[in-house]
Amino acid sequence: MSTSAVTSPAPSRLTAASSAARSLPSRAIAFFSGPVGLGVKVTLLALMNALSVWALVVLVDHKKWPAVAVLVAVTALLDLIYLSARRAIPAKFLVPGTVFLVAFQIIPVIYTVQVAFTNYSTGHILTKPQAVTQVLQNAFEPSANGRTFTMAPAKDSSGHLALLLVDQDTGKTYVGAASGLKPLPTSAVTKNSDGDITAATGYTIPTGPSRLSLADALNTFFVPAGKSQIQPQGLDSAVEVKQTLRYDRVHDRFVRISDGAVFRDNGRGSFVSDGGEAIEPGWKTGIGFSNFGQMIHDSQVRGPFLRVFLWTVIFATLTVVFSFSLGLFLAITLNKPGMRFRTFYRSILVIPYALPGFLSLLVWQGLLNDDFGVVNRNILHTHVPWLFDANWARVAVILVSTWLTTPYFFLVSMGALQSIPAELNEAALVDGAGPWQNFRKVTLPLLLVAVAPLMIASFAFNFNNFGNIYLLTGGGPNTSDGSVAGATDILISYTYKLAFVVGKGQNYGLASAIGILIFFIVAAISAASFWRTKALENLA
Amino acid sequence: MTAIDQTAAAIPAARPATKTGPRRPKLRDTWWRHVVAWIAIVVALFPVAYIASAAFTGNPSLAGSSLIPRHLTLDNFKKLFSPGNSTTDITSNASNYPHWILNTLIVATSTAFFTVMLGALAAYAFSRFRFRGRRMGMLGLLLVQMFPQMLAVVAIYLIVVHTGTVFHVLALNTLTGLIIVYLGGVMSVNVWFMKGFFDTIPAELDESARVDGASPAQVFWGVVLPLAAPVLAVIGLFSFVGVLNEFIIASVLLQSDKKLTLPVGMRGFIDQQFSQHWGPFAAGVLIAAVPVVILFMFLQRFIVEGLTAGSVKG
Numbered sequence: 089m090s091t092s093a094v095t096s097p098a099p100s101r102l103t104a105a106s107s108a109a110r111s112l113p114s115r116a117i118a119f120f121s122g123p124v125g126l127g128v129k130v131t132l133l134a135l136m137n138a139l140s141v142w143a144l145v146v147l148v149d150h151k152k153w154p155a156v157a158v159l160v161a162v163t164a165l166l167d168l169i170y171l172s173a174r175r176a177i178p179a180k181f182l183v184p185g186t187v188f189l190v191a192f193q194i195i196p197v198i199y200t201v202q203v204a205f206t207n208y209s210t211g212h213i214l215t216k217p218q219a220v221t222q223v224l225q226n227a228f229e230p231s232a233n234g235r236t237f238t239m240a241p242a243k244d245s246s247g248h249l250a251l252l253l254v255d256q257d258t259g260k261t262y263v264g265a266a267s268g269l270k271p272l273p274t275s276a277v278t279k280n281s282d283g284d285i286t287a288a289t290g291y292t293i294p295t296g297p298s299r300l301s302l303a304d305a306l307n308t309f310f311v312p313a314g315k316s317q318i319q320p321q322g323l324d325s326a327v328e329v330k331q332t333l334r335y336d337r338v339h340d341r342f343v344r345i346s347d348g349a350v351f352r353d354n355g356r357g358s359f360v361s362d363g364g365e366a367i368e369p370g371w372k373t374g375i376g377f378s379n380f381g382q383m384i385h386d387s388q389v390r391g392p393f394l395r396v397f398l399w400t401v402i403f404a405t406l407t408v409v410f411s412f413s414l415g416l417f418l419a420i421t422l423n424k425p426g427m428r429f430r431t432f433y434r435s436i437l438v439i440p441y442a443l444p445g446f447l448s449l450l451v452w453q454g455l456l457n458d459d460f461g462v463v464n465r466n467i468l469h470t471h472v473p474w475l476f477d478a479n480w481a482r483v484a485v486i487l488v489s490t491w492l493t494t495p496y497f498f499l500v501s502m503g504a505l506q507s508i509p510a511e512l513n514e515a516a517l518v519d520g521a522g523p524w525q526n527f528r529k530v531t532l533p534l535l536l537v538a539v540a541p542l543m544i545a546s547f548a549f550n551f552n553n554f555g556n557i558y559l560l561t562g563g564g565p566n567t568s569d570g571s572v573a574g575a576t577d578i579l580i581s582y583t584y585k586l587a588f589v590v591g592k593g594q595n596y597g598l599a600s601a602i603g604i605l606i607f608f609i610v611a612a613i614s615a616a617s618f619w620r621t622k623a624l625e626n627l628a
Numbered sequence: 629m630t631a632i633d634q635t636a637a638a639i640p641a642a643r644p645a646t647k648t649g650p651r652r653p654k655l656r657d658t659w660w661r662h663v664v665a666w667i668a669i670v671v672a673l674f675p676v677a678y679i680a681s682a683a684f685t686g687n688p689s690l691a692g693s694s695l696i697p698r699h700l701t702l703d704n705f706k707k708l709f710s711p712g713n714s715t716t717d718i719t720s721n722a723s724n725y726p727h728w729i730l731n732t733l734i735v736a737t738s739t740a741f742f743t744v745m746l747g748a749l750a751a752y753a754f755s756r757f758r759f760r761g762r763r764m765g766m767l768g769l770l771l772v773q774m775f776p777q778m779l780a781v782v783a784i785y786l787i788v789v790h791t792g793t794v795f796h797v798l799a800l801n802t803l804t805g806l807i808i809v810y811l812g813g814v815m816s817v818n819v820w821f822m823k824g825f826f827d828t829i830p831a832e833l834d835e836s837a838r839v840d841g842a843s844p845a846q847v848f849w850g851v852v853l854p855l856a857a858p859v860l861a862v863i864g865l866f867s868f869v870g871v872l873n874e875f876i877i878a879s880v881l882l883q884s885d886k887k888l889t890l891p892v893g894m895r896g897f898i899d900q901q902f903s904q905h906w907g908p909f910a911a912g913v914l915i916a917a918v919p920v921v922i923l924f925m926f927l928q929r930f931i932v933e934g935l936t937a938g939s940v941k942g
Contacts, residue, residue, distance in 0.1 A: 125846060143795070150794050177844050181753035182765070185746035185815040192812020193772055196780035196787060203783060421664045428655075433665045435925060440672050442924035445873050446891040447913045450898060451679050454906060462678055495672070499931075554778060555875055559895060580778065580876075587782045588880055596782045603779040611774040 133170055137163065162187070204600035205374055207357045210593040212370045219371035220335060223342065223359070225308075226368075227333035231316055234328035237262075238284055239320060241302045242291040249305055252277070252285045252293070253318070253326060261285070264311030264318055264326070284324075299323065333367070342367060379601035389598070392571035392582070399482070400578040403557075404550040407489040408543055414490065415497025416535070420527075423505045434502070441495035449559035452488045456560075478575035481561050485576050489556050493546065497539075504538040505531070548613045552580045552606065579606050682910035704911040723905075725912050727886045728893035732872060732916075735803055735889060739810040740868040744860050746814045751822035752848050756834060766820070773817055777809070778876045784809055785880050801883045809881065810871060818863050825859040826852060862930045865923055872920070890916055 140163040147156045169179050206212075214222065237253040244250045244265070251264040252272070261272045278287040287293065294302065303323065311318040316330045333351075334343045342351040342359050351359035351367050356378075358370035382389040422433055440448065455461045456474035464472055474484045508531060516526045550556070557563055563577035563585065572585040579602060587599035655662075684700045708725045753759075754766055777784065788809065792799025799805055829852055837847045853860070872890065879892045888896070898909045924931065 125843075129845075146794060152794060155794075178753045178757040178759040178762075180845070181749045181757075181848070185750045185819070188746070188808075188811040189772070189815040192784070192809050193775075193777060193780075193815075196777065196783040196812070197772075197775050199783035199787060200780045203786070418664070418668055421661050424658055424661055427658050427661060429662070429665070433669065435928070436669050437665075437672055438924070438928070439676060439921060442921045443676070443917050444869060444920050446875060446894070447917050448675065450894055450909075451675050451913060454898065454909075455675055455678065491671070552776065552778065555873060555891075558875065559891070562899075583779075584781065584876060587785075596786070599782050603782070606779055607775045611771075614770075614774050 129170070133167065136166065200600045200603055203596055204379055204604050205376060206372055206597050207370070207375045207378070208372050208596040208600075209598070210595070211368055212357045212372050212597075214369060214371050216371040216373070219369050222369055223333065223367055224331075224335055227331055228317070228319065228329035229332050230327050231330035234316065234330065235318075236328070237318065237326040239324055239326040240285040240293050241299065241306060241320070241323060242288065242293045244291055249302070249309060250291060251309075251311060251318070251320065251326060252288050252291060254279070254283060254285060259283070263288075263291070264313075266309070266311070269311050269313045269318065375597070379598045380605075382598065383601075383605075388571075391569055392567075392573040393602070395567075395569075396573045396577050396579055396582045399576070400551060403482075403485065403489070403576075403578055404547050404553075406486050407493055407550045407553075407556075408547050410486065410490040411493035411546075412497045412501075412539070412543055414494045415499075416501045416539075418494070418498045419501035419505055420531075423502060437498060438495045440491055441493075441499070445492060445555055446559055448492060449488065449555060452484075452491075453560055456484055456488075475561055476565055478565055478567065481565055481576050485557060485560055488560055489550070489553070492556065493550070496546070497542075500539055500542055501535065504535045507538070508534050544613060544616060548610050551578070551610055551613070553578070554580045554584065557581045558584070679910045679913050682907055683914045685907065704907040705915075708908045708911050708915075723897050723908065723912075724886050724888070724893060725897075725908075728888055728890045729916070731803055731882075731887060732890040735807050735810070735878075736868045736871040738807050739871045740864045742811055743814050743816075743818060743867040744864045746811075747816070747818045747863065748822055748853060748856065748860060749848070750815055751819045751826055752852060754819065754823045755826035756831065756844075766823075769815055769817070769819055772815070777813055781876050781880055784877060788881055800881055801887050803882075803887065806878060806881050806889075809877060810874070818867070822856070822859060822863060825856055829855050858930050862927055865927055865931075869920060872916075 140159060144156060144159055147159060166183065169176050169183055236256045237251075238256060239254075240252040242250050242252050248265065253262040253264055253269075254260070255262070261274055261277050263270050263272045272288065276289045277285055280286050285293070293299075300323070306320040306323065309320060311326075313328065316328050318326050319329050320326045330345075332345055334345055335341075336343055340353055343349070344351070344361075349361050349363075349365075351361045351365070354360040354366075355373075356375050357373040359367040383393045384390060418437065422430055424430070453475070455463050458464055458471060458473045458476060461474070463474070464470060472480055474480050512530055512534070513526055516530045521529065557576055557578050558581050561574070561576045563574040563581045565575055567573070567575050572589060573582045577585065583599045583602045583606070586595045586602070588594065683704055684702070685704075708723065754762060788798065788800055788805055792802075792805065796802075797804045798808060833851055833855075834847050837851050838844075842850065874889075875891045875895075878889045882888050882892060885893070885896070894909065894912060897912075898905050
């Protein structure tokens with residue numbers, strides 16, 4: 089927020105500056121010198137500080153002390169940088185972007201690494217004390233000879249929730265409050281023919297929507313009654329329940345009251361009995377390299393992981409190889425100086441590249457629909473299960489990816505071809521080389537010098553091309569191994585499903601671990617690419 | 629968007645066409661090149677032609693669609709923008725498309741704007757100043773590139789969940805939250821690209837302005853930035869399209885149907901429901917695609933230069 093305030097008035101400045109600059113740059117400089125420039129700067133700084141103060145108030149209100157400290161330090165540093173007149177000039181230019189870089193790129197990376205070494209997942213979300221509390225709250229079951237009640241939720245005179253209860257065996261009436269269970273004289277209660285309480289002196293019984301709105305409060309409400317307690321079941325009845333687990337604070341373990349079974353902290357975020365039975369929920373804790381180890385040792389994880397990894401490599405490789413070959417072929421075909429309609433062809437052929445990719449992918453999903461899609465119905469006149477058969481889906485993904493990427497390689501090949509001096513080819517022709525030899529020995533090697541780094545970059549890009557998979561097939565179809573990973577899932581979409589597709593549980597820890605693995609793979613590819621390019625020479 | 633519009637208008641003047649090509653070759657020698665080109669055009673354009681036809685055909689279903697519309701109508705466009713209750717009636721063609729368009733414009737425009745501005749600031753520092761940590765900084769930017777935000781999507785999600793409990797403007801399901809997360813990608817390879825362009829602007833311009841008494845900030849805003857307008861426009865467009873195409877983070881952070889961006893919304897709109905929604909969907913595709921394609925055509929020359937310099941649209 090603070091940086092957005094710093095630069096938001098820029099468009100007006102840019103507009104003014106660019107029109108003036110064309111005619112007379114010095115006029116623009118004069119315009120920004122003196123009061124105007126100073127005014128803008130002071131306004132922006134004031135805005136930033138105002139935002140910081142607001143954020144400070146909110147943070148103090150929430151008692152987030154470490155965040156308060158960071159905010160104060162950062163704000164002070166920013167003021168210092170922008171108010172020191174002649175010093176730290178590079179910092180003035182670098183700071184706005186860097187603030188965001190740190191907050192939403194570097195910190196997430198650090199946090200990803202941290203999560204990757206934990207068991208953070210469905211059932212392991214809470215802290216340990218929270219988990220213990222929740223286990224104790226859940227550890228009740230109806231006791232063997234416990235009482236059951238007809239219930240009417242009510243409010244007492246001071247508005248507190250109370251339960252008007254009729255024992256279903258004895259017909260005795262009670263009122264249950266958070267403080268305990270008290271008998272209620274029959275005379276104070278009005279019952280209808282079914283035996284439900286409809287009125288009681290000193291209590292109001294809500295009806296209609298206000299009755300339904302009590303549901304949440306009833307969920308956590310209980311009436312202590314000696315060793316057991318009475319818990320509401322829905323809106324109309326209540327049962328007497330007994331605690332099943334006892335927490336032994338000294339030894340940090342749970343004991344099952346019925347048979348004395350002991351559940352100990354297994355060091356991996358769960359209380360587990362000697363028989364291997366675990367208590368839900370567990371808690372979030374560090375588990376070292378387990379998430380990474382799973383990919384090697386646990387056959388439930390290793391199988392899908394290896395399959396997805398292999399397919400990711402195949403997908404990225406074939407997409408680049410096919411797109412480059414086709415793009416280069418088109419570029420060579422159209423790279424005929426003076427050929428008619430050349431510019432027109434080129435403008436049309438880049439359209440698949442200019443289209444927003446997500447739209448093309450969703451359209452292709454429709455075109456490849458096996459019943460109604462135009463590809464099956466109007467072109468092939470067959471019934472190819474494009475998106476429903478594992479292998480056809482893989483073919484479809486690569487075809488569509490190639491369709492999307494070919495214009496890119498067409499453009500860059502065209503550019504690279506035009507930068508090859510014609511004299512080289514002419515010299516080869518004079519030396520007696522045929523067209524094919526000329527292409528193989530002269531054109532292609534020169535072209536690859538320029539295009540090979542782009543191919544590597546494209547490979548790295550497609551390696552993580554979430555959209556091409558997820559928007560076309562959704563990673564599907566499902567496979568028989570019961571994993572969340574479908575037949576066309578690549579690593580990044582597999583990660584996404586592990587973390588966010590509800591149903592099979594959310595495994596943030598494993599998802600982060602795979603994210604880190606992808607980083608190392610892509611980093612290795614990119615490193616290879618950077619060594620080949622001259623990018624690093626610009627550093628001089 | 630202002631930067632992009634201006635530049636689009638300025639390009640024809642800035643780059644006068646000078647065509648002095650060689651002698652035109654005979655059609656007898658080049659006919660096969662034309663055949664190949666036309667085959668490629670058919671393959672490249674048939675989905676586009678098909679979607680355009682579906683958009684202007686009255687029949688909303690996929691089964692009833694054909695390549696040549698029998699009669700033209702704007703029904704699908706009207707359906708797309710008519711208010712309805714898509715939540716209650718799954719076969720209804722109503723959608724929150726107007727919301728999705730607006731959300732996407734807000735998010736993509738703000739992100740593109742700040743990407744250009746903050747990126748240009750940093751690139752200028754790397755291009756013109758010599759300071760301690762400069763080399764490390766530029767290498768660091770490259771390194772950070774290899775860990776794209778989408779790999780950290782789990783961490784980003786958890787961070788936004790926690791931040792949102794304190795600052796409601798940055799919570800889950802807010803556009804501000806999404807924009808601010810996207811701004812984490814401001815300092816990207818774009819900075820390298822812009823730095824390369826700034827390097828080609830003679831430093832003498834800066835120096836003469838400094839002699840006239842301009843401060844570094846004045847030189848940047850008044851002299852260098854206007855000259856870099858074309859490259860800023862291209863970076864802006866790439867950033868805009870990048871956000872437009874972004875699915876993972878948007879789908880994780882945005883939740884209610886009215887808050888979605890186009891990719892997330894439109895995927896939900898047609899997912900498994902081609903038979904009902906195909907016509908309005910096609911209309912939606914056209915509306916979203918046409919402006920982007922036109923912008924691309926305007927900036928094509930610069931984009932090609934940018935591509936060969938090594939940036940990948942993503």
